[in-house]
Amino acid sequence: MFTNYLKIAWRNIIRNKSFSAINILGLAAGLACSLLIMLWVQDERGVDAFHTNGDRLYQVYERSTFDGKTEGMYNTQGLLAQELKNVIPEVEYASGLESNGTATFEAGDRIGKMTGSFAGEDFFSMFTYPLLEGTAQTALNTPEAVAISRKMAEQFFGSAAKAVGQPIRFENKLNLTVTAVFDNLPVNSTHQFDFVRSWKAFVQENVWVHNWSNTSPATYVQLRAGADAAKVSTKIKDFIYRYKGKQPEMVVELDLQPFRERYLHSAFENGTISGGRIEYVRMLSVVAVFILLIACINFMNLATARSAKRAKEVGVRKVVGAQRSALIGQFVGEALMLTFFAVLVSLFVVVCILPAFSQLTGKQLSLPVGQPFFWLALTGLMIVTGFVAGSYPAVFLSSLKPARVLKGSLKFGQGPAIFRKSLVVLQFTLTIVLLIGMIVMYRQMDYFRSRNLGYDRENLLYIPLEGNLLQQFDLFREEAGRLPGILSVSRMRNSPTVIGHHSNGIEWPGKPDGVAVSFADAVVGYDFVKTLNLQVKAGRDFSRAYGADSSGFLVNESAVKKMGLADPIGQPVTWGNRKGSIIGVLKDFHFNSMHQAIEPLIVRLDENFKWGTVLVRTAAGKTQEALTGLEKLSKTINPKFPFTYQFSDLEYNRLYKSEAVVSKLAGVFAFLAIFISCLGLFGLAMFTAEQRTKEIGVRKVMGASVPDIIRLLSKDFLKPVVIAMLIGFPLAWYTMYRWLQGFAYQTDMVWWVFGLAAFVTVSIATLTVSMQSLRAALTNPVKSLKAES
Incomplete structure (x- = not known):
């Protein structure tokens, strides 16, 4: 059978x-x-699902309540990991992790740039990054130690076995020793680095870590087998108050998140x-x-x-x-x-x-x-x-x-016909939701690309401030300013695309008692405002003509509003141990993702900061000429470091990489849904034509024209599409409205988005039905009548 x-x-x-x-x-x-x-x-x-002890790995995060709001972040205190291991019995291993950025290494006659991090001694005992040479216990136990990847070992020493114990020059200023070689990291790891330096070196190079009010690194812990994560979370909630006094204006709590959840759940x-x-x-x-x-x-x-x-x-x-x-x-x-x-x-x-x-x-x-x-x-x-x-x-x-x-x-009766048309309604409802979603996502991405950020990201280059550029930055700036195609040169601690460092130690006259305000802070050089094309709303930029500007501050409009200053110019401000006054107010500009609202920003001048980014403004259409000149100049002043650079707009676009991918996928799948739905509509048209074969033949014998027959067969098929629009439009609006709420700055849900979706859907549906209707209308009526006889 x-x-x-x-x-x-x-x-x-x-x-x-x-x-x-x-x-x-x-x-x-x-x-x-x-x-x-x-x-x-x-x-x-x-x-991150490949770690052997993944079910016991957790990331510590901080929850801060201040200024009437509560915020969460993954930045933690620099000494937190070791103290958690010392004090909390359930913590078996702990490690901090902080980016060391892109660094230049030299071994023999081989020079190359690699990306790396600082990590604690327990790092390789916690995470499953297999060591090809060396041991997890000794890989990072001295300040001079560095663990490198298989790729890096082969590039500098020929093989992993030859690398261990060898010296390698770091940034042309430190001699490190290769203590371990780990296998190349898998692509499904959120941690991506070519080398790992010791946390002891990080503490030596960053004295601020001893102040428990400062945060930056990530902290990871591995709990002992059988430990209750909920109980550990309770224990560490007020942990930092062991090392700093409580402030009524700011409450800081610690909590745990399973590490394997960190990648997908990070908002x-x-x-x-x-x-x-x-x-x-x-x-x-x-x-x-x-x-x-x-x-x-x-x-x-x-x-x-x-x-x-x-x-x-x-x-x-x-x-x-x-x-x-x-x-x-x-x-x-x-x-x-x-x-x-x-x-x-x-x-x-x-x-x-x-x-x-x-x-x-x-x-x-x-x-x-x-x-x-x-x-x-x-x-x-x-x-x-x-x-x-x-x-x-x-x-x-x-x-x-x-x-x-x-x-x-x-x-067939009405029941099956209604059911079939209901299916078509459901098809097109889903299709319309997808189509509108695709259009809204595209508009939001275009909004990111076209919005005025408050600074000009076109023709703006970022060059890492490293090697001799640190000591001879003035010479580099002077010589670069003479090169064709270069309009302005400045420097900055980070980059204007992402200013992530914050301080809550800002004081000013009239600040309410018991209130903590978090300021984003930046350290810059001369010509910062000019190079970014920022707008000064009041006061002036830092100037070499004023020697006291080293104790002056620039603030943005949001900072002035938060501080409640009617006339901010000349007002005294204290930033930690630095006392000075406001010399200029910058018009608000975006220095983070548009998922976030513009925060209060304070900027100070420091041309001797020990790391950072060179900002170069090039003339429109002369970027390539400027790059050629900059590369030659860099090789002259900084011969031990390969010349590298990054375009500002490319770094900005990386902030929205996930949204860009989803937007493109939504577009592909929306048009695929339209294609499949029209096949269904074609089937319904085919069915109707078969059921009305005799009627079509009679109408043609009675003198009906081909257009008459097409209109007769087509008009009923637009009804399910119209009904689908009435259902799909509200669903699409609600869905995309909720999605847009994830952005502090968002495009509008304008009416023509729905009109465009309607036009595309109706046009394609009409074309699909008309093809089948035309075929039926052109059929010989004699054959139609015989077929039903």
Whole structure:
């Protein structure tokens, strides 16, 4: 019996090649989309999941309540890790981690730039970064120690075995010793570095860590087996008050987050971890379900459109004794067979486009064909899709009465027609939500790119301040200013794209008692305002003509508002141990992601800061000429360091990398949803044309023109689309409104977004239906009447 059903199913597929091809194409498109999203989601959820002790690894984060608000952050105190290990019995290992940025190394005649971090002695005991040479216990136990990657070892020493014990010059100022070589880090690790220096060196180079009011590094702990994380969180809540006095104006608490959750759950709301990249994972997972559902609905409509061709077969089978359950099994089996072919096509499509998809998402994705779970999941997806897609046609066809079918032409009541149109409404509702979501995301990304940040990020270069540039920066600036294409040169502790350092030790006359205010702070050189093209709203920029400017401060408008100063110029301000006065007010500019509102900012002058970034403003159209001159100058002044640079706009765009990827994916999947939905609409048009064959023939005999027939058949198909808009528009508005709330600065939900979505949807739907209507209208009426006779 089963073999017989397979033969019948195969014959029906072969006999109706066009119908089968459309069905397989629609399902394959939906399955391919779902597979791609599944691979992306699996990769996202697999980040940091490879650590052997992952279930006991936690990151410490800080929750601060001040100035009437509560904020959370991952920046912690520099000595926190070691103290937690010393004081909390449940903490087995602990380590700080702080970026050491990009540094230049030299070994023999080999010079290269590498990216690295500082970490504690326990780092390699906690995290599963396999050591090829050396031991976890001794890798970072001295200030001169450095652990390097396999790639770095091969570049400088030829192999990992030859690297251990060898000296290596760091930044042309320190001689370090290679104590360990770790394997190259996997791409699914949030930690990415080529070298790791000792935490003891970090403490030596940063005396501020001894002040427990200062924060910057990340802190990680590994709890002992069986330790209760909730109890440990309670113990460390007020931990820092062991080392600093309590301030009523600011309450600081510590808490723990499982490390494996850090990548996807990294956003804070009122000091509590709430959301992050997990929102995009959920969003695209829903999109995958939507598109697969659209494909299944498309299958149902197409199968129903051909139901008249199978009706007599059903009638004959019932007359000769076929049970309804057997008929349902037959039709579901045919759906499973079509789904099987669709799976094969989808796998071929995925293999072909996976490299492009990987490039689009910035990942290294591949089909896990060697994993049994992948094939089990794929089989489950095929079975579920086949049953969902074939369920309604199977139940519907098996319910036909043989007496009605065998008496004459088959006519369907209103119930099935309403159900089919409801499916089309559901299809287009989901499609419209996806389409509007894509347009809104694109507008938000365009808003980021085009918004006036308050400084000019075009033709702005960042060059690391390193080596001889630190001691001879004045010479570099003077010589660079003479080069063609260069308008201005300055320096800054960080970069204007991301000012992450904060201070709550700012004092000014009239500051309310018991109130702590957090200021973003920056350290800059002369011509900072000129180089960034900032606007000075009041006062002036730092100037060499005023020797006292070393004790002066610039503040932004938000800082003036927070300080409540009506006339800020000349007002005394104390920043830690520095006392001075405000000499200028800067018009607010964005120095962080637009997820955040502009914060109060205070800026001081210091041309002798021991690290930072050179800011270079180039003339429009002369950037390449300027780069050539800067490279030659850098090799002259700083020969031990390769010349590197970064464009400001590229660094700015990296702040929105996740949003950019999701926006592009939403666009691809939205148009794929439209394509599949139109296949479903085509099926409904096909069904209607088959049911009204005789009517069309009579109308043509009575003198109806082809346009009349097209209008007759097309008008009903716009009704489900219009209904879908009425349902989809509010859903899309609510969904995207919630998404936009994650940005402090956002684009508007303008009416034409919905108008554009409506125009695109109606146009494509009309074109799809018109093609089938035209085909029916051009059919010879004699054939139409004979077919129904």
